[in-house]
Amino acid sequence: MARDIIDDRFIGALHVRALTRAGFDHDPVAEHTAIQAGTLEALMAGGYEGDTTLDEVMRLGNLGIGTIQQLDGELVILDGTAWSVGSDGNVREVHGSTLTPFAVVTNFVADVTRTIQGPLSFEKLTQILDGAAPPDAPVIAIRIDGEFADLRLRSVEKQEPPYKPLREVVAHQTEWSIASATGTLVGFRFPDATAGLEVPGYHLHFLSDDRNVGGHVMAATLVEGQLAIDPCHELHVELPDGVSLGTPGSADRAEIARLEGGGASAG
Numbered sequence: 001m002a003r004d005i006i007d008d009r010f011i012g013a014l015h016v017r018a019l020t021r022a023g024f025d026h027d028p029v030a031e032h033t034a035i036q037a038g039t040l041e042a043l044m045a046g047g048y049e050g051d052t053t054l055d056e057v058m059r060l061g062n063l064g065i066g067t068i069q070q071l072d073g074e075l076v077i078l079d080g081t082a083w084s085v086g087s088d089g090n091v092r093e094v095h096g097s098t099l100t101p102f103a104v105v106t107n108f109v110a111d112v113t114r115t116i117q118g119p120l121s122f123e124k125l126t127q128i129l130d131g132a133a134p135p136d137a138p139v140i141a142i143r144i145d146g147e148f149a150d151l152r153l154r155s156v157e158k159q160e161p162p163y164k165p166l167r168e169v170v171a172h173q174t175e176w177s178i179a180s181a182t183g184t185l186v187g188f189r190f191p192d193a194t195a196g197l198e199v200p201g202y203h204l205h206f207l208s209d210d211r212n213v214g215g216h217v218m219a220a221t222l223v224e225g226q227l228a229i230d231p232c233h234e235l236h237v238e239l240p241d242g243v244s245l246g247t248p249g250s251a252d253r254a255e256i257a258r259l260e261g262g263g264a265s266a267g
Helices: 022-025 040-044 056-059 121-130 166-170 253-260
Strands: 005-011 013-021 035-039 065-069 075-080 079-084 092-093 102-105 113-120 138-156 176-191 201-208 214-232 234-238
Touching: 013 022, 022 234, 035 056, 040 065, 040 166, 040 253, 056 075, 056 102, 065 176, 065 201, 075 176, 075 214, 079 201, 079 214, 079 253, 121 138, 121 176, 121 214, 138 201, 166 253, 176 214
Parallel strands: 013 234, 035 234
Antiparallel strands: 005 013, 035 102, 065 075, 065 102, 075 079, 079 092, 113 214, 138 176, 138 214, 176 201, 201 214
């Protein structure tokens, strides 16, 4: 088993373990562990193929976000089912055999729950999340079920090889606004020191209850809802062939912010 582990380091209180494909395949389901396929840095460079299926990812987590092969939509994993939101705004359920170049999931078990009355801007909502999260949690997984207003969402078009860098793809992203919707915000907050390995700060996707609306969240107002937080102290990362862990924290944060856009921080 030790030979499956190709790197092991601490980023503050976060224990990051990079795994080969074999190590990822045999990684046990662990409470309060975030599981990731690929890295943001590889995605930014145009690595849109991936070598891990959604079935493999969802064996280790029932809640998460990311993208799918060829960057074909914004991925939302909710209650163990995978959905993708395309550049046309349409939501479709995704088969488990679909590959992903970048996804992060957890076996969600809420340590913190809270009923929230708004309206709250995204900035105010993140302040509440920061205050509600355990102070020693380097990563938090987030689920907020409720009523939302003034949603600004985005996705990108499916790509064909030769692949362009993500900054060129995002320059032509599709954005849309939703006046109101009932549904779920899903995502994570990662520390700044993980930039390049992950998206630092808040990275959230939305999926409506009727499965007609979704996407990467650029802005949103919470009218009212139920907040749930699962703190994570470990991050297990599966690295496809030719992809290295790199040096977490060394990526250009301004470039990541440009790619992410809005108040919420690709994929």
